Amino acid sequence: MINAVYQLVSPRMIEVAYKEIDLTAGEVIMRPYKVSVCKADQRYYQGMRSPEALKAKLPMALTHECVAQVVYDPTDTYSVGDFVVPVPNTPTETDSVVAENYLRSSYFRSSGYDGFLQDFITAAPDRVVKLPKGMNMNVASFTELVSVSVHAISRFDKIAHSRRNKIGIWGDGNVGYITALVLHYLYPETELYIFGTVEEKLSYFSFAKAAYHVDHVPVGISVDHAFECVGGGGCQPAINQIIDLINPEGTLSLMGVSENNVGINTRMVLEKGLRLFGSSRSGIEDFAKAVELYEKYPKLVSYLDNLVGDVVRVESIPDIHRAFDLDYHRSFGKTVIDWAK
Amino acid sequence: MVFAIVLAGGKGSRMGNTDMPKQFMKLGSKPILVHTVEKFFVNSRFEKVIVPTHKSWVEHARNLIEKNLGETDKVVVIDGGETRNDTIMNAIAYIEENYGLDEDTIVVTHDSVRPFVTHRIIDENIDCAAKYGACDTMVSAADTIVESCDGEAITSIPIRDHMYQGQTPQSFKAKRLKEIFESLSDEEKNILTDACKMYVLKGEHVHVLKGEVFNIKITYPFDMKVAQSLIGATEDLEG
Numbered sequence: 001m002i003n004a005v006y007q008l009v010s011p012r013m014i015e016v017a018y019k020e021i022d023l024t025a026g027e028v029i030m031r032p033y034k035v036s037v038c039k040a041d042q043r044y045y046q047g048m049r050s051p052e053a054l055k056a057k058l059p060m061a062l063t064h065e066c067v068a069q070v071v072y073d074p075t076d077t078y079s080v081g082d083f084v085v086p087v088p089n090t091p092t093e094t095d096s097v098v099a100e101n102y103l104r105s106s107y108f109r110s111s112g113y114d115g116f117l118q119d120f121i122t123a124a125p126d127r128v129v130k131l132p133k134g135m136n137m138n139v140a141s142f143t144e145l146v147s148v149s150v151h152a153i154s155r156f157d158k159i160a161h162s163r164r165n166k167i168g169i170w171g172d173g174n175v176g177y178i179t180a181l182v183l184h185y186l187y188p189e190t191e192l193y194i195f196g197t198v199e200e201k202l203s204y205f206s207f208a209k210a211a212y213h214v215d216h217v218p219v220g221i222s223v224d225h226a227f228e229c230v231g232g233g234g235c236q237p238a239i240n241q242i243i244d245l246i247n248p249e250g251t252l253s254l255m256g257v258s259e260n261n262v263g264i265n266t267r268m269v270l271e272k273g274l275r276l277f278g279s280s281r282s283g284i285e286d287f288a289k290a291v292e293l294y295e296k297y298p299k300l301v302s303y304l305d306n307l308v309g310d311v312v313r314v315e316s317i318p319d320i321h322r323a324f325d326l327d328y329h330r331s332f333g334k335t336v337i338d339w340a341k
Numbered sequence: 342m343v344f345a346i347v348l349a350g351g352k353g354s355r356m357g358n359t360d361m362p363k364q365f366m367k368l369g370s371k372p373i374l375v376h377t378v379e380k381f382f383v384n385s386r387f388e389k390v391i392v393p394t395h396k397s398w399v400e401h402a403r404n405l406i407e408k409n410l411g412e413t414d415k416v417v418v419i420d421g422g423e424t425r426n427d428t429i430m431n432a433i434a435y436i437e438e439n440y441g442l443d444e445d446t447i448v449v450t451h452d453s454v455r456p457f458v459t460h461r462i463i464d465e466n467i468d469c470a471a472k473y474g475a476c477d478t479m480v481s482a483a484d485t486i487v488e489s490c491d492g493e494a495i496t497s498i499p500i501r502d503h504m505y506q507g508q509t510p511q512s513f514k515a516k517r518l519k520e521i522f523e524s525l526s527d528e529e530k531n532i533l534t535d536a537c538k539m540y541v542l543k544g545e546h547v548h549v550l551k552g553e554v555f556n557i558k559i560t561y562p563f564d565m566k567v568a569q570s571l572i573g574a575t576e577d578l579e580g
Contacts, residue, residue, distance in 0.1 A: 001379035002369070002456050002572060004555070016555060018457065018572045020369045020376075023410065029383055031460055071460070072383035080385040119459050120383075315461075315551075341461060 006117040006320065006341065007059040011047025014317050017059065019114075026075055027122040030068035030086065034141035035116050035337040037327045038065055039231075040257075044110075045324045050259075061114040063337075064088035065144040067137055068121060077125035083135065084128045085143045085291070086121060087284050101151070101281040108281065117320065119341070129287045132295050138308040138336050139294075139301050145334075146304070147286040149179040150293070152227065152255050152279035153186060154286065159277055160225050160251035164190050168245065170214075170238040171229030172196025172205070174307060174334060175255055179227050180208055181304065185297045193223055195241070197234070201332045204306060214241060222247050231256025239264050248272040255279055309333035315340045342446055343467055344515070345381035345390040346432040349374055349402060349453035350421030352395050362398060363559055364453040365405065369572045373559060374402065375409045376456035381449070382415060384460065386467055389414075391435060392453070393421035393428045425534055430522055433515050446515040447471060450536065454559040455509055456568070463510065465550045470512035473548035477537045479505035480552045508552040511537050521545070 001021045009015050021029065041062040043049050049057075070082040078084060088109035091100040100106055109115045131140055167190050169180045180192055184207050194211035196202045202211040212218070214237070226246050230238040235258045242252055243265050252274055269276065294301050309330050312323040314337045327335035351362045364374040374392070381390045394402045402418045410416060419435050421428040429450055436442060447470045451458060462478055469476035482504035488496045513536065521539050522530070533539050540547045559568050 001383065002376050004457070004459055004553075018555075020371075020572060021379075022370075023379055023383065071385070119461070341459075 001120070004119040005061050005114055006317065007061050007114065008044055009059040011054070012045060012321070014117075014320055015059070016317070021120060021122055023072070023074065025122070026124070028070060028075065028078055028084075028125050028128055029072040030084065030121050030123070030128075031071050032066050032116045032118065032121060032339040033069045033083065034067050034137050035063045035339055036065040036142040036145070037063065037323060037335040037337065038110075038145065040064075041110055041115070042324065042327060046328065057112045060110065060112065061117045062110050063115040063117055064108065064110040065142045066116040066121075066339075067131065067140040067143070068116070071120065073125065075125045078128065078130060083131045083137070083140065085131060085140060085287055086116070086123045087127045087129065087282075087287050088115070088144060089281055089283060090123075090127060100283040117339075117341075127284065129284070129291055131291060135294060136301050136305055138311060139304045141336050142304075142307070142334050143287060143290050144282070145174065146178055146182070146290040146293075147282040148255075148279070149175065149182045150289045151282035151286040152179065152253050153182055154289070155277065155279055156225065156227070156251060156253050159275060161249055163224050166191045166193060166209075166223045168193045168195060168223035168226040168242065169208075169229060170195045170226060170242055171231070171234075171256065172198055172201040172211075173229065173332060175231075176227075176229035177204060177307060178304070179229055179255065180205060181300060182293065183227075184208070185293060185300050193221065195238070198331070204332070207303065214238070217241075217245070221245060223250065225251045225253070227253045227255060229255045231258055233258075233260075236262045236264070243268045243272070243274065246272065246274060249274070251275040251277070253277060253279060307333045309335055311336045311338060313338040313340055342388045342440060343386050344432070344436055344446070344448050345384075345387045346429060346448050346450045347374070347378055347381060347390060347392045347453050348421070348425065348428055348450060349392050349394045349398075350425070350428040351454070352397075362395065363565070365398065365401065366565065368456060368559075368565075368568055371409055372405050373456050373568075374453045375405055377451065377453050377458070378406060378416060379410070380456070380458055380460070380463065381451070382410060382413070384463055386464070387415070387449075388440070389436075390416045391432045392416060392418045393432050394418055396420045424530075426522060426530065426536060426539075429536060430519065433519050436515060442516045442519070444514065444516060445471075447512060448515045448518065449510045449512040451510040452558055455556055456559075457553070457555050457557060457571070458510065459553060459556070462550070462552060462556065466510045466512040469548045469550050470514060473546055474517055475511075475513045475537065475540050475545065476548040476550055477511050478508045478552040478556070479549055480508065480554055480556075482506050483554075505549070507535070507537070508556050508558070511535075513540075517545075
């Protein structure tokens with residue numbers, strides 16, 4: 001079967017390419033239903049990656065967050081019409097120590113491999129997670145992002161010491177919001193403190209104990225552990241503020257992506273005996289856990305629904321451009337594509 | 342019930358070095374016909390995918406489908422007819438015999454040599470046929486359409502914005518399509534090579550839905566070269 005794949009060929013230029021799908025390969029064939037735009041996609045689309053990265057990774061179809069509907073499953077694992085979330089990370093080997101999303105041999109959709117802007121997408125049945133009935137599909141479209149927070153928190157749970165009275169989350173964007181929310185439901189007794197730069201965005205975190213502008217943190221505030229969800233040029237001041245405010249032997253979870261090297265106050269990292277660890281992407285277990293959380297905590301889904309921004313019906317390539325343009329001008333929330341191409 | 346009719350009745354062509362019908366020629370790793378049938382095969386809204394084929398090629402078509410899709414009840418190869426409309430009527434006769442025809446029986450007819458058809462186009466055909474009774478898939482005409490009745494002088498140049506190029510699928514409520522076909526005289530049947538045109542001549546509404554420029558019909562060697570290059574395949578015309 002010939003599949004239409006909508007590829008970014010150079011910044012702001014999308015063309016259709018055609019690739020064969022083998023119906024006998026034992027893979028589930030799905031149709032993208034709703035697709036969510038990620039900041040990483042936007043960086044490719046706007047040409048904000050290095051010329052070397054663009055040259056190495058394009059052309060490719062963008063997006064790695066979506067909910068899809070099963071069209072055909074030769075393995076009979078899923079029923080036609082099931083709504084599922086495909087996992088963008090595809091491992092090529094297993095390792096008893098290293099998680100699938102850290103194996104250098106794994107490949108990741110919309111990072112050198114085609115993402116979800118296609119007529120059909122395919123995946124092995126064990127790379128797909130079924131959604132519960134009645135799920136909010138706009139929220140389901142960015143389950144991948146929720147799974148990234150779930151993954152970082154699962155790692156934190158294994159690494160950090162057991163005193164978790166106060167956790168700080170630096171970053172008032174989507175990742176900060178989702179990470180804080182997941183922490184709120186997994187550690188209901190823990191006080192969450194949010195640190196950001198935009199008052200309007202900070203006002204969304206009504207479930208937290210307190211939300212502060214980074215320039216106006218009250219004297220005496222401290223946290224046992226911290227999550228850095230800032231990324232970009234804001235990484236450095238955020239990490240250094242965390243180092244200042246975190247209690248000794250605390251754990252600092254790094255989640256923000258920076259294109260540049262970051263200078264941090266290692267003297268104080270040493271003096272306080274801090275642990276810093278990084279997290280990136282997620283694996284199938286994190287997707288399954290995210291879906292479990294949706295089922296267990298319906299209010300979590302309601303909170304996540306607050307992130308849904310523009311929902312753009314895409315019937316043509318110009319509609320894809322419109323979705324990315326709207327997303328580019330959005331400071332908070334997620335742009336969701338209703339895929340009707 | 343919804344049925345796909347993938348029209349594969351074409352006989353020989355001089356597309357390659359042999360007289361093999363073009364729908365059996367290889368595009369990428371599979372014959373064109375198989376690519377096209379697969380698009381309907383994976384769509385769960387179809388009860389059956391009927392493939393009317395020229396009688397000399399029926400067994401060949403069956404072999405290709407079994408080789409690529411395995412044994413399946415969802416696809417059936419039947420004898421085609423002399424003309425396009427006869428072929429459609431043969432398929433409708435098959436449906437009537439095996440399932441009966443009622444007001445809700447829908448047929449989505451598609452050229453076997455248009456393998457680039459998309460899921461969206463197929464779904465919209467089913468929806469539009471159910472809602473309007475008949476529909477045709479079209480794209481805006483890119484070139485100016487010029488009419489010349491004698492091939493020597495321009496008779497008229499229609500307004501381009503009103504001009505479209507017809508593709509397939511064309512989809513219908515099967516019962517009404519049969520009634521209209523049976524109401525035609527033999528002379529009319531000979532002239533009417535397009536099922537939608539029968540409706541238009543009878544004054545019935547045919548809904549228009551948007552196709553894709555890339556939903557090309559592989560007719561000439563040039564089209565085959567275009568199709569091969571679109572999927573990045575090297576040229577290999579033998580099925």
